[in-house]
Amino acid sequence: MYSDTEAAALYDILNPWGPSDDFYLSHVMASPSVLDVGCGTGTLLHRARESGHTGRLCGVDPDHASLDRARTRDDVTWVEGRAENMEWEGGFELTVMASNAFQVFVTDDQLRSALASIRRALVPGGKFVFGTRNPLVRAWEGWTPENATDVVDHRGRALRVSHHVESVNGDVVTLTETTATREGETLRVDTNSLRFLDAEGIDGFLHEAGLEVEVRYGDWSRASFTATSDDIVTVARVRPVVVV
Secondary structure (H helix, E strand, C coil): CCCHHHHHHHHHHHCCCCHHHHHHHHHHHCCCEEEEECCCCCHHHHHHHHCCCCCEEEEEECCHHHHHHHCCCCCCEEEECCHHHCCCCCCEEEEEECCCHHHHCCCHHHHHHHHHHHHHHEEEEEEEEEEEECHHHCHHHHCCHHHCEEEECCCCCEEEEEEEEEEEECCEEEEEEEEEECCCCEEEEEEEEEECCCHHHHHHHHHHCCEEEEEEECCCCCCECCCCCCEEEEEEEECCCCCC
């Protein structure tokens, strides 16, 4: 009742440009070649071009409807696919993963494969910039129907988007997102699982993939990371090869 195309348009309304986007854009504008993994509707790379970026920009995402919106610009390369299956070899100086997309890799194997692909895509010394929610803050406890968001979609329809946590299994939270009319008619229900890794766990996977943390922040204003920070914002770099 609410199509993938409509859902992609609604996503942009529910997620307007904010501080996290400014953070990522600052890194994108400082790099001549950028791969946006989980680019969604392409907002970040669109803004980069509008801001004067003249280098190589590429976005990859598995969602066809989102990429259709991204492809309204043809001066960016858009690729439909999953992070785990990327085959670039050393073509990018920067890879970004915005919108907490890091959390969609809920198994060790998925995350290892994604990070291996990202490492391969980076040139020596290249950077990987991403963010994820700090599990110690337990953000999922606020994902309840009582905290629903009222919004007007691109067609002018008044909608209510709500969340319900179905399960918490270790560090994986499974939740449903319900899109409904204000009168309560359900139009769409999507189920997603997100992984809440702590900083130590993240660093272990990065090290295994040949990456190392250059700097870590606790929010998008570059405040220091602490146990009570909402976010784990990481700037990682390809680890130098040590010749013995």
